[in-house]
Amino acid sequence: MSRLSDRLSSGQFVVTAEIAPPKGIGVEEIFDTVSRMEGITAINVTDNQGANMRMSPVAMAALLVREGYEPVLQITCRDRNRMALQSELLGAAQFGIENLLLLSGDHPCFGDHPETRPVFDLDSIHLLQVVAKLTEGHDMAGKPLSGEPPRFFPGAAAVPEADPFELMFQKYQKKVSSGTRFFQTQAVFNLKKLENFMTAARPLGVPVIAGVLLLKSAGMCHFLNRNIPGVTVPEHLIERLEKASRPREEGVAIARETVNAIRGLCSGVHLMTLGQEKRIPDILENNHIEW
Amino acid sequence: MIISKQKPREELFEQLDGVNSLFLIGCSACATECKSGGEEEVFEMEEWLTSLGKAVTGSIVIDSPCNINRTARDLRSQRQQVEEADAIMVLACGAGVHSVAIKSNKRVIGALDSLFLGNTRRIGKFEEKCSLCGTCILNETGGICPATLCPKGLLNGPCGGMEEGKCETDRDLDCAWHLIYEALKQQGRKNVFTRIVPPKDWRKKKHPDSLDTD
Ligand code: SF4
Numbered sequence: 001m002s003r004l005s006d007r008l009s010s011g012q013f014v015v016t017a018e019i020a021p022p023k024g025i026g027v028e029e030i031f032d033t034v035s036r037m038e039g040i041t042a043i044n045v046t047d048n049q050g051a052n053m054r055m056s057p058v059a060m061a062a063l064l065v066r067e068g069y070e071p072v073l074q075i076t077c078r079d080r081n082r083m084a085l086q087s088e089l090l091g092a093a094q095f096g097i098e099n100l101l102l103l104s105g106d107h108p109c110f111g112d113h114p115e116t117r118p119v120f121d122l123d124s125i126h127l128l129q130v131v132a133k134l135t136e137g138h139d140m141a142g143k144p145l146s147g148e149p150p151r152f153f154p155g156a157a158a159v160p161e162a163d164p165f166e167l168m169f170q171k172y173q174k175k176v177s178s179g180t181r182f183f184q185t186q187a188v189f190n191l192k193k194l195e196n197f198m199t200a201a202r203p204l205g206v207p208v209i210a211g212v213l214l215l216k217s218a219g220m221c222h223f224l225n226r227n228i229p230g231v232t233v234p235e236h237l238i239e240r241l242e243k244a245s246r247p248r249e250e251g252v253a254i255a256r257e258t259v260n261a262i263r264g265l266c267s268g269v270h271l272m273t274l275g276q277e278k279r280i281p282d283i284l285e286n287n288h289i290e291w
Numbered sequence: 292m293i294i295s296k297q298k299p300r301e302e303l304f305e306q307l308d309g310v311n312s313l314f315l316i317g318c319s320a321c322a323t324e325c326k327s328g329g330e331e332e333v334f335e336m337e338e339w340l341t342s343l344g345k346a347v348t349g350s351i352v353i354d355s356p357c358n359i360n361r362t363a364r365d366l367r368s369q370r371q372q373v374e375e376a377d378a379i380m381v382l383a384c385g386a387g388v389h390s391v392a393i394k395s396n397k398r399v400i401g402a403l404d405s406l407f408l409g410n411t412r413r414i415g416k417f418e419e420k421c422s423l424c425g426t427c428i429l430n431e432t433g434g435i436c437p438a439t440l441c442p443k444g445l446l447n448g449p450c451g452g453m454e455e456g457k458c459e460t461d462r463d464l465d466c467a468w469h470l471i472y473e474a475l476k477q478q479g480r481k482n483v484f485t486r487i488v489p490p491k492d493w494r495k496k497k498h499p500d501s502l503d504t505d
C-alpha cells in the first residue's frame with residue numbers, strides 16, 4: 001500500500017508536490033529540488049506537461065522510487081493509444097509505482113510539437129476503468145494478465161472552479177463511479193467556490209487534495225490567466241501582489257492562507273511551487289498569528 | 292458536402308516542372324460550392340497556367356468526379372484533348388483525383404487540399420460537425436457530436452480546460468460539452484449525460500472503408 005493511500009484512508013492531511021522530468025536525460029537538478037521538499041507525502045511526476053515533450057514520466061517516477069521517494073505518476077491520453085497506455089502502466093507497476101493521476105491531457109496546440117497528431121484514443125474516464133481492470137488481472141480486451149496483478153492507487157483531476165458547475169460535476173461523478181480513489185484539483189484561488197464544491201463532493205466519499213499554486217508577481221498571474229487552461233487568479237489577489245513591497249513574500253502569504261483554509265475543507269494540498277521548493281516549509285507553517 | 296480548398300500556387304508551381312501541357316478537370320458538385328474547383332476556378336487556373344507558358348489542351352467540369360464510372364465516361368468523351376496533355380490537373384477532392392488516376396494512364400496533379408465533411412453556415416462558410424467515425428453517438432449527446440466538436444474528441448464530459456463554457460484550445464469556440472449540456476437540458480434529458488460512453492471501436496473507421504448496399 002502506498003503511503004499516500006495509507007494517509008488518506010487514515011484521515012491524515014497529506015501534502016503532495018510536483019516535478020517535471022527533464023528535457024533531456026540529466027536528473028541531478030531534479031533530485032536537488034526533491035531533496036529540498038520537506039513534509040511531502042508524495043511527488044507528482046508530470047507527463048509532457050502543457051504538451052511539451054520531456055523525458056518519460058515512468059522513467060522519472062521509477063528513479064524516484066529507487067531513491068526512496070514516493071511518486072504520483074501522471075499519465076495522459078494525449079500521446080498514447082490504449083495499447084501504449086496499458087503497457088506503460090504495467091511497466092510502472094513493475095517499478096513499484098502505485099499512485100497514478102489519470103488525465104486526458106492538455107491539447108498539443110499549447111506545446112512545443114503543435115504539428116503532432118493528438119491521440120485521445122481513450123479519455124480519463126476510460127483510463128480509470130482500464131486501471132481497475134488491470135488491478136483485477138485483466139487487460140482492456142479482457143485477456144488475463146500473467147502472475148500477480150499490478151497494484152495501483154488511481155487518482156483523477158478535478159476543477160472546483162469550473163463553470164458551469166453542474167456540467168463539471170457530472171464528470172466528477174463519472175470519475176467516482178469509474179473507480180478513482182482520490183482527486184487532485186487544479187489550482188484553487190476562490191475559497192467560496194471550493195467550499196461549494198466540497199459540499200457537493202464530500203458525500204461521494206472520495207478524498208480531495210486541493211491544488212495551491214505559489215504566486216510570485218502580478219505579471220505571473222496575468223500569464224496564468226491567459227495561458228493556463230482552467231486557472232483563474234482573481235483580481236483581488238493580483239491587486240495584493242501589485243501593492244506588496246515584497247511580492248514574493250506576499251505570494252507565500254497567500255499560499256499559506258489558502259493552505260490553512262483548505263485544512264478545514266479537504267484531505268490535503270497539492271503544492272505547485274514552480275522552482276521555489278525551498279519555500280514549502282513556509283507555506284505549510286501553521287499560520288497562528290503571534291503577538 | 293466535402294470541403295476543399297485550392298493548394299497554394301507555389302506548391303502547384305513545383306508540380307509543373309517538365310509539364311508543358313495540361314488537361315483540366317473540375318467538379319460541379321462540392322468543389323463548385325466551395326469555390327475551389329467549379330467552372331470559374333477551372334477558368335482561372337487555365338489563365339494562370341497559360342500565363343506560365345503552359346498549354347491547356349482542354350477542360351471539363353464533371354458532375355461529381357467521385358463517381359468513378361461517370362468520370363471514365365467523361366474522360367473518354369474528351370479522349371483527344373486528354374491524350375495531347377502531359378498531365379491532368381484535377382480540381383476536385385481526393386476522391387475525384389483518385390477516379391481520374393485509375394481511369395487514365397496520365398500523370399495526375401491534384402490541385403486541392405480536401406479538408407472535411409462540412410455543414411454550410413452560409414454561402415462560402417463551412418463548419419465541421421461530423422467526422423464520420425462509424426459509430427454514431429448523437430442519440431446520447433443531444434444531436435451534437437463531441438467526437439468532432441471537442442478538439443480532443445472526449446466522450447464523457449468536458450476536460451479541465453473548459454472556462455465559462457468555452458474551449459481551452461480557443462476561447463472563441465464553445466466547449467462541445469457545454470453545447471451538449473445546454474441541448475440536453477432544453478430537451479429535458481439531462482440524465483442521458485450520466486451514462487458512461489465507452490471508447491470508440493476504431494475498426495468501424497477502418498481504411499479503406501467500403502459499403503455495398505446490395
Ligand atoms: S459520433 Fe460524431 S463523428 Fe461519429 S458519426 Fe456521429 S456525428 Fe459523426
Ligand code: SF4
Pocket residue numbers: 107440441442443444445448449450451452453454457458459460465466467468469
Ligand atoms: S474545453 Fe471542451 S471542447 Fe475544448 S478540449 Fe476541453 S472538453 Fe473538448
